[in-house]
Amino acid sequence: MGIPAASEPKVVTGDHGYVLEDVPHFTDYIPNLHTYPNPLQDNPAYAVVKQYFVDTDDTVPQQIVVHVDSPRGIHFRRAGPRQKVYFKSDDVHACIVTCGGLCPGLNTVIREIVGSLHGMYGVTRIEGIEGGYRGFYSRNTIKLTPKVTNGIHKRGGTIIGTSRGGYDNQKIVNSIEDRGINQVYIIGGDGTLKGASAIYEEVRRRGLKVAVVGIPKTIDNDIPIIDKSFGFDTAVEEAQRAINAAHVEAESNENCIGLVKLMGRDSGFIAMYATLASRDVDCCLIPESPFYLEGPGGLFEYIEKRIEENGHMVIVVAEGAGQDLVAESRTAGGKDTSGNRVLDDIGLWLSQKIKIQLQGHFKKQTDMELNLKYIDPTYMILAVPSNASDNVYSTLLAQSAVHGAMAGYTGFTVGPVHGRECYLPFYRITEKQNKVVITDRMWARMLSSTNQPSFYNTKDIIESIVDEAPATQLLDDQVADKTAVTKETTVC
């Protein structure tokens, strides 16, 4: 693939332990660049806002819970419009590409990038790269205008298409250079952003004035640092509908289990949040919290107890949960075209196991069959349009991305940190995955809402995964570094 080596991180230190993990700027590698006044200063909608432009020194702390003697810690550059821009509007030639799996809100982000470029900066040359990374070198582009993108936020999917695989760094950068593109907006998950980072490195190696901007997309919410990713709220809301249906089935039939599978390849955020929101779930299984089926404290014992007490129960399982158990009878295996592990269907596997193991038990106890209704809404959830809160979120994200590119920043990604939009260096987003921390208060809240067993001793699990456990911003502001996950946390 010919991936170029990464440039040095841009880190600035100040007094009292202040650290700024900054993002690259054209001026880091291109001398004597021309600047222009930001056209927003003459825009009637924005001109009335006092202090609309962001002060160049504004930064946002990564940690907001601090002690009296804490150092000031890591900060990120605050996103937003700058007084000076590094592009004349007529010179901008932008493109947008979407990669990886579907996620509610992709069309909304596309629409908002086009709207921001056009409405705020008067940019008219914007193209959609068709079908993900490989579209750069193998497909025609689609002209994107406010007219074309009007109303697409009400549709699921992505109007420019997406794909996995097909990443060829040199071919992609050749295509950017040949087409004269100077702003590249890349919307995708962890894999996509690793690719975007390498595109930035190659652009920089060639000395091109091309802004490379990554916009984090993941329905699984597995991107670190940012508060949450677009589409996540929609996914949780949509998951409720499936859980509701499972609950209705379970309550209306004797000895009935409603089993719902939700997305979450490595991170169980959708399952955990949907469970907490619903309050109808008796057991939530996620990749971060291993479980076992048989024997004391196992899942079968818990199911027997719940059905005997209640006559029904609801189980939510994230797609990546229990993969170690399924491995014994593995059918899938292998990798997809992007190199992601292909998972076995834990939902089907669990349904079979429960039926085989517990059918006889209930027949003997109650002379009633065990009923199991399995609901798999996973692809339906990926395909819905974004809800109102994700629409607003996407607007802020897209506007921040466009302001950053116009201001000459490049090789960055964007997202909210404690509610403030920030520019984040690629390496901070791609170095690890955001996962549910099972010593966090949120997981404790979830356990107390379901009353499920914790299966294994949490301390043992944490000790076995501590080297890879990242902090999570969505959940808790208390646990913020790798070492902190081993600390005792207070449940409140």
Ligand SMILES: Nc1ncnc2c1ncn2[C@@H]1O[C@H](COP(=O)(O)OP(=O)(O)OP(=O)(O)O)[C@@H](O)[C@H]1O
């Ligand atoms: N390490 C990498 N370096 C360069 N490109 C990559 C890398 N990993 C993945 N890609 C490319 O990024 C694109 C998307 O990757 P992938 O299919 O893993 O989805 P993703 O961005 O992680 O999103 P999702 O959250 O849906 O999995 C693909 O075209 C893939 O070839």
Ligand SMILES: O=P(O)(O)OC[C@H]1O[C@](O)(CO)[C@@H](O)[C@@H]1O
């Ligand atoms: O559409 P595909 O390739 O099956 O991808 C689905 C996968 O993408 C994700 O939505 C995001 O990684 C996962 O939750 C899921 O495993």
Ligand SMILES: [Mg+2]
């Ligand atoms: Mg991925």
